[in-house]
Amino acid sequence: MFEHLKAQPADKILALMQAFKDDPRDRKIDLGVGVYKNADGVTPVMHAIKAAEHRLWEEQDSKAYVGLAGDPAFADAMIGLVLGDSVAQSNIGAAATPGGTGACRQAFELIRMANPEARVFVSDPTWPNHLSILKYLGIEAMAYRYFDDETRGVDFGGMIEDLKTAKPGDVVLLHGCCHNPTGANLNLTEWQAVIDLMLDRGLVPMIDIAYQGFGDGLEADAAATRLVAEQVPECLIAASCSKNFGIYRERTGLLMAVSQDAGQRKLNQDTLAFLNRQNYSFPPDHGARLVTMILNDDGLRADWARELEDVRLSMLGLRQSLADELQRLSGSDRFAFLAQHRGMFSRLGTTPDKVEKLRADYGIYMIGDSRMNIAGLNARTVPILAKAIVDAGV
Known part of the structure; x- marks a missing residue:
């Protein structure tokens, strides 16, 4: 039976994750996988989730x-x-x-x-x-x-x-x-x-x-x-x-x-x-x-909403910082759209060969269609990415 199975196409995001992991360069930047990361590169457990889990551990008496x-x-x-x-x-x-x-x-x-x-x-x-x-x-x-x-x-x-x-x-x-x-x-x-x-x-x-x-x-x-x-x-x-x-x-x-x-x-x-x-x-x-x-729960909900708002504002700040740095380096406002987009992702709108150049020459990992995860950036990596984008002629 198993001999009749056909190989399935590789998931591009998972393949990109593996390629990033195998890359030995210190200055590599992962903008591929769609996961929020804080300034330390960690996907944290939210405070309200921790508090709810502790309460659940104390109160839950069945896993039925x-x-x-x-x-x-x-x-x-x-x-x-x-x-x-x-x-x-x-x-x-x-x-x-x-x-x-x-x-x-x-x-x-x-x-x-x-x-x-x-x-x-x-x-x-x-x-x-x-x-x-x-x-x-x-x-x-x-x-x-x-x-x-x-x-x-x-x-x-x-x-x-x-x-x-x-x-x-x-x-x-x-x-x-x-x-x-x-x-x-x-x-x-x-x-x-x-x-x-x-x-x-x-x-x-x-x-x-x-x-x-x-x-x-x-x-x-x-x-x-x-x-x-x-x-x-x-x-x-x-x-x-x-x-x-x-x-x-x-x-x-x-x-x-x-x-x-x-x-x-x-x-x-x-x-x-x-x-x-x-x-x-x-x-x-x-x-x-x-x-x-x-x-x-009013208290837990308020705590969660505050932390979520911090996450949102952090991503908006990264968007604006990247747009500003690209304008400074390129002398053009053609990247202003980055500050207008919303959420974790933006699409640069460039070609797959330019995306590959960013990966090969600068250690910048993003999806081949130029989708990048804004939440994968931080204050240190924003100028690195901006310079790579300009130098690669994106």
């Missing part, structure tokens, strides 16, 4: 299964965080998943089950795993223009033009905030135009929100998702706790199925539980329980 959809209290807390009061909770089915990736996978499974003919329109570019999972599941992915390599902003005209080719029942995959990999985001006026188009053409939005709190703040980062959810007949929302709670390895996510028809909720909820059962039965609980404790 919770339920196919996870703890309802986790779903309620996350729905409140992501959607606020934009949609009645009685209209939302939800299930805990192994991280945001698990939420996306379950969403795609639900789409295939509900409408096998549906195509999923995906931004060009997008997080590579979106495309990988869609291909594995046999769901047709359609690219819509999103990033303009000249302006390093959103190609909104191209996006709208491409979405006009979608058919009723097709799904539009949107990044709720902090677009990965580009860092370029729609403004709320543009979001409303996309919503109007989806309503006009009978399209179903799916929102992947993995970085709430990393862009313009917890409430601002949720604004677009709430705008969509309160206006469309139905939508899917895949939320991740990996970044904003710093619990990457705990694999904590939530998939929400939102319908304006409250009578649809039971079927949606039962379907989400069924999908969990088929894939992994019961979702992980440890991270979900920590998140629930933090969001439901």
